[in-house]
Amino acid sequence: MIDYHVHSHHSCDAYSTMASIAEAAHRTGLQGFAFTDHLEWIPEDEATGFLNFEAYFAELRALQAQWNGTLEVLAGIEIGNPHLFSEQVRTALSAWPWDYVLGSTHWADNIPGWLPVAFDDGIEVAYERYFRELLILAREGEFDVMAHFDLVRRDSWAQLQQTLPIEDYAGVVDAVLESVIARGKGLEINTSPLSRGLAEPCPGLNVLRRYRALGGEILVFGSDAHKPERVGQHFEQARLLAKEAGFSHLAHYRERQIVGWEPL
């Protein structure tokens, strides 16, 4: 299996060298992984301006040479709110040889979803605001795979120890999934909520079933690891969940194309 969501010290909120992550991924028995360091442009976001593309690719190329034939190391990126910065996204994606692009909704209506302020007007308002922004990402954003579909669940759990049933948002959930499918994009099962006290990853079984029922096929796993020991974490649970939802394969990306399908 490949972990399609890993942060190194090229992200402002992670501190591990790329080499230490590769060693951990190899120890875990992964076939490979993608670095997906943060790329943001919202001025108030501490990730904005942090990523140095030259340094990222220099360290990555050395690692790829070192692990060649043993571990697949992919050049990925996690772009925050790409629908708001289409010109900057185009420039960054054409200037560097990316293997894989995650699209994320970290901010919703210019409010940072992971901070207490997101819940100042109540949990329902936060969920509605999040899914409104996610729908714009799904319809207009440039990415390969949508990251952490219902991230607002992880955030509301962190802030309030509370989540709302995803079934209350069935209309917008369907609209997002339909856009993802129609545009040939994919979903990840983000396993990080399982390390934070939530019973289900992002997304959980009901969204995955709905994605499959609407014709969704493109699925990957991502740990969202910010430390080496978290790489590939909870992938067995993700595998069982994906199978239960009706999936039989995971997509394998390289050079921003699906180059193969790995059986679950």
Ligand SMILES: [Zn+2]
């Ligand atoms: Zn994210």
Ligand SMILES: [Zn+2]
């Ligand atoms: Zn991430």
